[in-house]
Amino acid sequence: MIAFVVYVVGIYLAIGLVLAFPFVFSWHKRINPMTQNATLPFRVLCIPGTAILWPYLLIRIFHK
Amino acid sequence: MSSDAKDSKPPQSNDPFYVGYLPAPRKHRTAMIFVICLISIWALLASLLIVLSQRSPGFATWDISNEQTWNGLLINTPYPMLVTKEETLLVVSMGKAGAHQQLEPFFGTHVKLMGYELQREGRRMIELSPDGVRPQLIQDVIHIDKPELELLEEEPSIYTGEIIDGKCFLGAMKPGDGFAHRSCAILCLKGGLPPMFVAEQDSDETLYPLIIIDGVAELPEQLHTYVACRIECKARKAKLGTLPLMLVEVDSIRALTNMPKSSRSQLIETAGG
Amino acid sequence: MSDAYRAVQWNAHKRIYDLIIALSVTGFIALFVLFGRVFFPPPENISLPILLIRAFGVCAMLMLHIILIIGPLARITPLAAPLLYNRRHLGVSFFVVALLHALLALGFYGGFGTENPVLAVLDAPPGSVPFEFFGFLALLIFAMMAATSHDFWLATLGDAWWKTLHMLVYIAYTLVIAHVLFGALQSEPNLIPTLMLLLGAATVLSLHLWTGAREVMFDFNRNPLQLEEDNNAEWVDVCSVDEIQKSRAKVVQIEGQDRIAIFRNDNSLSAVTNVCAHQGGPLGEGKIIDGCITCPWHGYQYKPDTGESPPPYTEKISTYEIRVEGRRVLIRPEPHPPGTHVEPVPFDPWLNEGDSE
CATH class of the missing domain: 2.40.50 (OB fold (Dihydrolipoamide Acetyltransferase, E2P))
Structure with missing residues (x-):
């Protein structure tokens, strides 16, 4: 049971990490236009949050 | 606007108001120094209390700086062990692994083992080096009986x-x-x-x-x-x-x-x- | 405040704050290990990895308690505002320390073996309390909080969702208490660490209960001003002009409405919502600085007449219609959309002996 949870969390975060790159370099500006001129360190800093919240962010993009 | 500026800059001393990006009022600074001292003292005390309240792990050593050599009879029941003239020592591999595989071809023979000593209150154990097992030369063997x-x-x-x-x-x-x-x-x-x-x-x-x-x-x-x-x-x-x-x-x-x-x-x- | 996003918006105070955090954390870890070595000399020594796991664990616990105490403390005294101002950095630092504790534990307890280190530690055979799993769950929550500790996430998720997400800290805190209580403390016969843990939990709980009770009393003591039914809910008499100090505000509550802050800028009055657009800070506890309403939490500013942040910032708050009749202040309880211009209402402060500045 615990192993299952750990695997699910791991796979979820792995998908998020892959998706984080298009998000921080392009997709985020569709949700929040202010990220257009954001600095590179800021984009890097956004990677963990994006990897965690990616389903929500995807919904936000495709709902528009 | 000019009257506003006159009114509020700098913040009046009798009405201190903290804004992160402006110089902090004196009262707030004093309070922060007090808080930092308080936290430091508490952290010092807490670390001391917790360190001192730890249970002793006992008197045991793992001598990884000193590779030693042992000679004796290698047996596999009930566990890989080296029987020397003086004592019976458990033998384990490096990491979290038993020495069964590493010693497999040598059970029942007289060998020379190289490794590191683990010891607790006189109870000793050998941690085998990666290539730490050799057959003993026939002329060096001092025969040891299998213990009962x-x-x-x-x-x-x-x-x-x-x-x-x-x-x-x-x-x-x-x-x-x-x-x-x-x-x-x-x-x-x-x-x-x-x-x-x-x-x-x-x-x-x-x-x-x-x-x-x-x-x-x-x-x-x-x-x-x-x-x-x-x-x-x-x-x-x-x-x-x-x-x-x-x-x-x-x-x-x-x-x-x-x-x-x-x-x-x-x-x-x-x-x- | 936001014009273009940057990784960290440092200023003098945040730099000092962060320097203190860094020095305290490294100092604490060093001291813990040093004490550990001095009081348990070889061959009675505690292994260095274990000493480090404990040092990071205890440090994380202390930091978590400080973080949880700052909130209610800032409600009790405005002098705690500097602690609150940069609490985010303290939170992220805490997460790093907790993460190091977890990585060390995974590495040394779960590593060097034949199994996946994460599963070796988290998925122990049944029949015992899975205290490691409690810690893992708590760490996931802290990771989520640390990862979203930026105004970008506040703007993206919206105030309500962001707040909800960060309220999970109380669940994580409970998990951490269970993690320590059913883990490390199970093999320590000495009662001191257990007592310290309980003392910490009691402090956090009582401070939250106290400030919570104060909030309830605030609402209770100032019964929401009733709307007079025959008056079409147009204007509500809320207070006297003499109750409002210069450059400060009075917070009022009208039945069925959010709290309203009535600010006095020189000799005119403006009414805005009491809730800051940034993190929901209590604007009414703020002050007018450079002609702008300034939030006590993070210094976000709004013009009293429009509720807009001065350029280049774009935050907006709701404004209310306001009127002065004699010495009484009247408010129309329906808020305007955020950023609506309402002309400040002048009044004569010299008419009454109450204000003799």
């Missing part, structure tokens, strides 16, 4: 204590017992390290015996749930050469509460000091 099992008790008695893995407990991890170490102990036992018993009351010559269940030292999978927990079991104490053993009756193992008695730490203190 010697029962110290005819009838089983009831023992209370904890199952741990021998390598961590003899010095590789300190403390190598206790509930926090549980996952490590189980991992070690799964890797083939010898299970030992830390009894709450024990005599000097039978301290930390190797656990033997049905003639072997590998702990069956279903008993892993008892590792690092306080248990009670029926067992007979025995000896193989100088190595203390405990012949445990599987069905008698029973979990008690997790809280250990402080008697054990007292025992360690008196045994060491």
